[in-house]
Amino acid sequence: xxxRELSLEHxxxxxQGLLDIGRASKASGVSVxxxxxxEAIGLLTKVGRTHANYRVYTDKDVHTLRFIKRARTLGFSxxxxxxxxxxxxxxxxxxxxxxxxxxxxxQVLKRRILEMQSMVxxxxxxxxxxxxxxxxxxxxxxxxxGDGHGNSGGTARSGHLPL
Amino acid sequence: xxxRELSLEHxxxxxQGLLDIGRASKASGVSVxxxxxxEAIGLLTKVGRTHANYRVYTDKDVHTLRFIKRARTLGFSxxxxxxxxxxxxxxxxxxxxxxxxxxxxxQVLKRRILEMQSMVxxxxxxxxxxxxxxxxxxxxxxxxxGDGHGNSGGTARSGHLPL
DNA sequence: CTTGACCTTCCCATGATAGGAGGGTCCAAT
DNA sequence: ATTGGACCCTCCTATCATGGGAAGGTCAAG
Numbered sequence: 001x002x003x004r005e006l007s008l009e010h011x012x013x014x015x016q017g018l019l020d021i022g023r024a025s026k027a028s029g030v031s032v033x034x035x036x037x038x039e040a041i042g043l044l045t046k047v048g049r050t051h052a053n054y055r056v057y058t059d060k061d062v063h064t065l066r067f068i069k070r071a072r073t074l075g076f077s078x079x080x081x082x083x084x085x086x087x088x089x090x091x092x093x094x095x096x097x098x099x100x101x102x103x104x105x106x107q108v109l110k111r112r113i114l115e116m117q118s119m120v121x122x123x124x125x126x127x128x129x130x131x132x133x134x135x136x137x138x139x140x141x142x143x144x145x146g147d148g149h150g151n152s153g154g155t156a157r158s159g160h161l162p163l
Numbered sequence: 164x165x166x167r168e169l170s171l172e173h174x175x176x177x178x179q180g181l182l183d184i185g186r187a188s189k190a191s192g193v194s195v196x197x198x199x200x201x202e203a204i205g206l207l208t209k210v211g212r213t214h215a216n217y218r219v220y221t222d223k224d225v226h227t228l229r230f231i232k233r234a235r236t237l238g239f240s241x242x243x244x245x246x247x248x249x250x251x252x253x254x255x256x257x258x259x260x261x262x263x264x265x266x267x268x269x270q271v272l273k274r275r276i277l278e279m280q281s282m283v284x285x286x287x288x289x290x291x292x293x294x295x296x297x298x299x300x301x302x303x304x305x306x307x308x309g310d311g312h313g314n315s316g317g318t319a320r321s322g323h324l325p326l
Numbered sequence: 327c328t329t330g331a332c333c334t335t336c337c338c339a340t341g342a343t344a345g346g347a348g349g350g351t352c353c354a355a356t
Numbered sequence: 357a358t359t360g361g362a363c364c365c366t367c368c369t370a371t372c373a374t375g376g377g378a379a380g381g382t383c384a385a386g
Contacts, residue, residue, distance in 0.1 A: 022363065032364090033344060052351055054364055063308070070307045075282045078341070088304050098303050099295035106286050109279050116272050116279075119238045123269050132262035140261050141251050144233045146226065185332065195333095196375060215382055217333055241373075 017059045018048075024057035028065035038068060043082060076105055180222045181211075187220035191228035201231060206245060239268055 025032045038044045039055075044064060048056040057065075067088065071081045080101055087093040087101075122143075129139045188195045201207045202218075207227060211219040220228075230251065234244045243264055250256040250264075285306075292302045 020364075031343080034342080036365095037343080050351095050364095052364080053366095054351080066309050067307050070309060072342090073282075074285060074307075075279065084304070084307065087301075088308060091299060093299050093301070094297040095293050095299060095301035095303075096295045096297065098301045099290055099293045102286050102290050102293075102303050106283055106290070109283050109286075113276055113279050113283070116238065116276050119236075120269055120272050120276070122237060123265050123272075127262055127265050127269070130258050130262045130265075132259045134257040134259065136254060136256050136258060138250075138256075138258035138261045140258075140265050141247070144230050144237075144247065145251060146229050146233065183333075194375080197373080199334095200374080213333095213382095215333080217382080235373090 019057045019062065021055045021057065024055075024062050024065060027062045029069045030065045035065060038065070041078070043068060043078070043085065074105075075109060076101075080105055182220045182225065184218045184220065187218075187225050187228065190225045192232050193228045198228060201228070204241070206231060206241070206248065237268075238272060239264075243268055 019027060021032050021035055024030075025035055028035075030038070035044075036055075039047060044061065047061055048058075050056055064085065067085065068081055071084060076084065083101055084098065087098050123140075126140045126143055131137070182190060184195050184198055187193075188198055191198075193201070198207075199218075202210060207224065210224055211221075213219055227248065230248065231244055234247060239247065246264055247261065250261050286303075289303045289306055294300070
């Protein structure tokens with residue numbers, strides 16, 4: 001069936017190395033949706049268009065997309081990426097600026113890792129003490145409930161609220 | 164400086180232990196915004212109201228809020244919490260059900276930790292090789308750009324873990 | 327009565343990503 | 357030439373948990 005081979009040659013001015021958004025997506029690993037989004041938020045300078053208003057991507061654009069993709073894979077925020085792209089495109093950048101962004105990001109990551117490790121440690125402890133059978137007694141729930149009172153029906157003295 | 168002391172006594176029928184949303188917030192550590200939100204999404208059964216339409220919280224409601232708060236602190240999703248609350252309120256629950264939810268959550272956490280540790284390892288390696296001075300040469304950018312050898316070590320180019 | 331701390335509802339924003347509706351365009355096969 | 361369908365376009369909605377703020381009501385204290 002119609003498997004549209006490369007075309008858009010008809011477009012106003014193009015040599016080769018020009019891709020439509022679907023091909024740019026495959027070439028970069030960034031989804032079509034996200035490519036449009038990155039353009040919308042200004043991460044990608046406005047790309048070209050065919051006469052039919054189709055976006056046209058150069059090898060350079062695709063390279064930028066791969067850059068973004070890789071940075072996302074390393075967990076950088078879009079904001080960090082915006083700065084990294086600017087530095088990348090500035091051939092007289094000081095590498096210290098790049099290193100600083102990366103260092104800040106690592107700190108964020110490390111803090112999050114510690115938080116999650118603490119969660120895991122607690123959960124590990126609680127589940128270790130939970131028999132995990134058909135009986136209702138459960139230290140996990142007891143912890144969540146605030147330990148102190150075994151709970152539930154305890155303060156059943158709820159005042160009726162007639163409204 | 165009308166510091167509205169406890170009142171809402173005027174409300175039709177109340178003994179004590181009944182709080183307005185602000186007090187319930189302080190007592191539970193859950194923000195006022197979130198208390199309303201939890202009610203809206205059905206995590207909290209509808210609370211009482213005064214004649215003036217103010218929400219009224221019982222000790223039991225506050226206990227539930229603290230339960231939610233604690234579960235969030237341990238990183239459970241709202242969906243997990245919904246189930247945990249149901250189990251908590253079901254006095255004949257099998258502890259195995261609770262343990263299963265906690266175990267699933269731990270797996271999610273552990274996977275995320277591994278992902279982030281991998282990011283950190285890569286970044287650590289890259290920043291280690293970056294002089295971080297005024298010169299533009301930067302292995303971090305080289306890696307992101309995918310340009311040739313950004314990748315000297317072993318860890319670098321992968322970025323994906325088996326999920 | 328005024329003040330101001332508190333409450334109410336409703337709408338909007340975040341960050342990164344995805345889904346879908348409704349409609350246009352290109353090309354190959356009928 | 358028409359058709360089918362793969363692809364493109366824009367615009368709107370949703371996610372998840374949280375918070376900000378506007379516009380207005382209520383209450384106790386000064």
